[in-house]
Amino acid sequence: MKNIFLFSGQGTQYYHMGSDLRECHSGFDRNIMRLSKIVYDVTGCSILDVVYDPEKQKSDNFSDCRLSNIALLTIEYALSETLQQTGIIPAAVCGMSLGEYTAAVVAGAMEFETAVFLVANAGACFDTYCEPGAMLAVLDDINTYHNNDILCDSTDIAFDSHGKHFVIAGSVAGINTAEKYLRQKNICFQPLPVAFGYHSRNIDPARHAYTEILNNISFNTVQLPLYSTVTTRCINYLDGTHFWRTAREPIRLMEALDSIDHNGCYRYIDLGPTGTMANLMSYRQKEQSTSNIFSVVTPFNNSQMNYSRLINAVNQHLMPFSAAHV
């Protein structure tokens, strides 16, 4: 069975993410240390001090995009290295939004430090050029959005799960308007920990500055199938424009996953810190078995258990007469 590594994006970061796995897995901890040295060299910022700040609670809002972007990239790539060192090698990668940077690094399209440089600069561009923004996960059918002028005028769709929820994004004012409407209609929603309305018009003012930076980067050939949640297809080469699109265009995760399914049978491993993509995957194939979907790090202190489950599954699969799952 082939492995596909999934990487989640902005909004899935939180303080102390991965700390339980760091404690029980020295290899993961080493990778975190190595990568944070690189982060320090590139940005001058000690990401360990930020993420593992004892003053912060897990539940505190970690939305400073300059830091949270880098932190997420670091955690995800550290976990990818850790799995690969254990012999769990990806046959393909798929990232959503910011996770596309991690996916591109794992696919060999750029070095880790290039990605750090880019996401740090993206954060700086958003900070400099954009009004504060916000994002909401709305627990309702997508038609609620399409059939309502208030929502359409004040926000953009950032993500459609093709199920019972979608995400909207916009300026703070736009999101306030949307919130007011949703409250009136008794529709549940949940704000995401972000400082800007990614995947919406809210970040357009940063476009010029950030694409200038992106255009100076030359990317390597992609060495693994790289499924993009922007193009929804396997992409063979990257250019700077692509990464602007990952921030601005809606996340088409479901469409991207569809294109993967056509190509073969995978073990899906979510390397983000929340297991969000694994959850979305399991909703998606709820009629079928979800035994091929894994997450490792989550906020619920069960990273070690998840990790063992993954290792067992991989090992079991290697045994000649493995029981054919539950």
Added chain:
Amino acid sequence: MKAYVFPGQGSQYKGMGANLFAQYKDMVELADTVLGYSIAELCLEDPEHQLGFTQYTQPALYVVNALSYQDALNNKGGAPEYLAGHSLGEYNALQASGAISFKDGLKLVKKRGELMSQAPKGAMAAILGSTEDEINELLQNNDLSTIDVANYNSHDQTVISGLEEDINKAQSIFTGADIKFISLNASGAFHSRYMKSAADEFKHYIHHFNFSPLTIDVISNVHATPYTQETIVENLSTQITCSVRWLNSIRHLIELGVTEFMEIGAGHVLTALIEKIQAHASSEDTVNAITEDITAPNNTASITNDSESAIESITKAVAAWNNAYPVGTKVSCKNHDDVLETRTRAIVLFGRKATIYMQGYKGYFDLGDVQPVIE
């Protein structure tokens, strides 16, 4: 008490002395007359790419050091209690002490550079993290008594000097013994027996000069004790073939009560060395202080990391690696249990960091954390 120290070869860089040449026009004109070319142009623009050749390096450093000393006297709290200079820098120490004039010192340095540039081709390398005894033992046990120690720089940095083939042989022996070995970009085997003919000729030349009384104590490279008026000629001649006892010179100054060292001239190489020696000395005093002393020099080392000389040594380390190890070399890396394989040559990133990439890993490794695995 305060000591001024003057750097020697290895500290030069294009652009050194930039703000001094215009201020001290008389000295600069005098230097141009002695040398027959524009010293400011050599130091600041180096249009013919000569600054790295010892016959040019030496006068250039001497002049920049001397201008810096003049500047320190004028602006930075006057004369010190003690002086010392590393190799070529010793001429600046003697000039500062009043024993030789700026002009005579420059003449001597010019001659010294010319003679050393004509010496047979040789090589030099820095060995890190090993004691004097360990190094001598390794050299003796491997029939490399043809190699001399050029500088005892600090507790963990020693420079060796010899014929190119011998230094190459030493490289495989030291790296095989897991000892850090860095080839230096030196044109000759300075401070070794291979400088004998240069030293002999220099001895004839120096006899034409008169020396005035020393007004400030100068610690000599050869003996690591203060110069006496009678030993000036002898010391300067033997210094060309003898080891620079920098570690012991600084220890001696510390014993004499020097607490403040100021590096006068180009770069900060000596500052970094002295900080290490000082830290070592104070850790010898109290066992309790050890942890603090280890962290202190590390912090300062990371600050001086950005100095021009540090950048130069990084460039050298990268070149040395690439000379010795092709892409695909099996290596062990700090904090990694497995043997990894390089996938690139070593490169300098961000203009100040020696790095290299490994198969299977995105993101660079610190070259300092990487050791080749000898199979």
